[in-house]
Amino acid sequence: MxxxxxxxxxxxxxxxxxxxxxxxxxxxxxxxxxxxxxxxxxxxxxxxxxxxxxHQKTSSDLMDVKQQPGESLRQFIRRFNLEKLEIRDFDPTVEFMALKSGVQEE
Structure with a gap:
């Protein structure tokens, strides 16, 4: 077969x-x-x-990734990490700032 x-x-x-x-x-x-x-x-x-x-994404594009209303933290982080994988020359110094700015305060 x-x-x-x-x-x-x-x-x-x-x-x-x-x-x-x-x-x-x-x-x-x-x-x-x-x-x-x-x-x-x-x-x-x-x-x-x-x-x-x-469009080739850059590390600064991560600043646009925001947690959506009703989206759990786990779902947001999964989506954030998928976005991060699309960045060829990823800058880890931007990651924490982008992640922190994307999380909704509850």
Whole structure:
């Protein structure tokens, strides 16, 4: 059997083994049950990473990442870290300031 003949379930299980770096992190942050077949997984992957070909984000772009109303701290930090992964020449000195300014005070 070739990979093209594989079942949807098998394709979904094999897919993460082909990922590295930010793609692995993206995959691990998918909500459980949010993907129902390989076609949907493929579309989510392309939709997420296709846009990164355009504007190259910088560390200062992290200052625009803000915790949304109703978003838990855990969800915000997950989203913040995904944004951080899109920055090629990440400056760690900006990270703490950006994270602190993005958190809503409760």
């Amino acid at each position: 070739t990979i093209q003949e594989a079942s949807e379930a098998l394709l979904c299980k094999v897919f993460p083994t082909s990922l590295e770096g930010p793609a692995t992190t993206w995959f691990s942050c998918l909500e459980p049950g949010s993907v129902h077949d390989f076609k949907q997984l493929n579309k989510k992957f392309i939709d997420y990473f296709e846009g990164s070909k355009g």
